[in-house]
Amino acid sequence: MIYLSADEISFPDPELLDSESGLMAIGGDLSPERLLFAYQLGLFPWFNEGEEILWWCPDPRFVLFPSEVKVSKSMRKILNSAQFVFTQNKCFEEVMRQCRSVYRKDQEGTWISEALIRSFSVLHKFGYAKSFEVWQDEDLVGGFYGIQIGRVFCGESMFSKVSNASKAGFLNFALNAPNIELIDCQVHSDHLESLGAKMISKHEFLKILKQNNES
Numbered sequence: 001m002i003y004l005s006a007d008e009i010s011f012p013d014p015e016l017l018d019s020e021s022g023l024m025a026i027g028g029d030l031s032p033e034r035l036l037f038a039y040q041l042g043l044f045p046w047f048n049e050g051e052e053i054l055w056w057c058p059d060p061r062f063v064l065f066p067s068e069v070k071v072s073k074s075m076r077k078i079l080n081s082a083q084f085v086f087t088q089n090k091c092f093e094e095v096m097r098q099c100r101s102v103y104r105k106d107q108e109g110t111w112i113s114e115a116l117i118r119s120f121s122v123l124h125k126f127g128y129a130k131s132f133e134v135w136q137d138e139d140l141v142g143g144f145y146g147i148q149i150g151r152v153f154c155g156e157s158m159f160s161k162v163s164n165a166s167k168a169g170f171l172n173f174a175l176n177a178p179n180i181e182l183i184d185c186q187v188h189s190d191h192l193e194s195l196g197a198k199m200i201s202k203h204e205f206l207k208i209l210k211q212n213n214e215s
Contacts, residue, residue, distance in 0.1 A: 004028035004055075014042050014057035015206055022058030029053070030115045032122040039147045039154055040213055042206045044186060049113045059202035062192070064183040069174045070196040078168055079175075084142075085135040086172045092124045093117060095131040095143040099157035112157065120156075123147065134160075134169040142166040144173075150212025151181040171195065182208055 002012045004027040014024055024043055028034055030053065038044065038055060047054040071079070078084070100112035123129040130153075134142035142165025144158030160166035174183060174195070184205070185197045 002026070004053075009034045009037055011038060011041055011043055011055065014202065019057075019059075022056045023054060024057050025055040026052050028055070030113070030119050032119045032126075035119055036123060036128060036147070039149055040209075042202075042209050044154065044156075045111060045116070046186075047111050049111060056186075057202060057206075058187060060199035061202055061205040062185045062188045062197055063200055063205060064174065064185055064192065064195065064197040066174045066177055066180055066183065068196045068198075069171065070194070071171055071175070075164070075167065075171060078164055079171060083136065084165065084168050084172075086169060087133045087135065089124070089131055090133050091140065092129065092131040092145065093121050094140065095133060095145050095159075096120060096157075098140065098143065098159045098161075099145065102159040102161060120145070120147075132169055132173050134165045136162060136165070142169050144170060146184075148180075149209060151179055152184060152209055152212050153177070153180050153182070154184040155186070167191070167195070181212070 002025045004010065004025050006027070006029045012024055017024055030045065035045070043055045043057050045053055046056050096112060096117050120129045129145065129147050131145040132143055133140055141162045142158070142160040144155060144166060146153055146155040158166040158170065185192050188199070
């Protein structure tokens with residue numbers, strides 16, 4: 001296991017480091033510079049608040065190719081109705097805070113700390129971090145956020161306050177993202193699998209990510 005120093009921004013090469021769990025490194029900090037460097041390498045932080053920072057690159061990787069998205073008849077009807085209004089980058093920090101506070105089944109804690117919110121907000125100002133909002137009767141009822149690296153969007157977290165809000169927001173994004181080649185969902189969920197997400201090898205994921213970093 002590799003332990004990181006807060007004084008130097010560095011990470012192990014996930015292509016060269018094998019880890020059955022996907023855990024690549026421990027420690028470091030959550031500075032905007034380190035976060036951006038991590039995502040460009042294919043790593044992401046995932047840990048419980050108050051514990052050491054854990055950096056992951058699982059193998060296989062759970063992803064969605066927008067061209068393979070699945071939309072049920074019921075969701076197609078919702079998307080074609082005026083039930084929800086979708087926006088982008090209208091209230092980034094609020095989306096993060098809602099992702100932190102809104103309860104999700106089987107979630108024991110949150111990695112969305114105040115330090116993470118501050119750093120992601122900086123990355124948002126520079127155009128890397130993005131939020132997608134779902135509104136109903138002018139109320140924010142769902143949304144998600146993440147970081148875009150080239151044509152790869154690394155999804156971080158989503159929330160929903162009413163039925164189908166986050167699902168509708170995600171599908172609206174996937175169906176209307178011509179400049180996105182791949183959506184990184186990181187780890188498996190039945191919810192995203194039902195929308196077309198699937199596992200690919202770490203090697204394949206890192207290859208796509210590298211091509212986008214170089215383009």
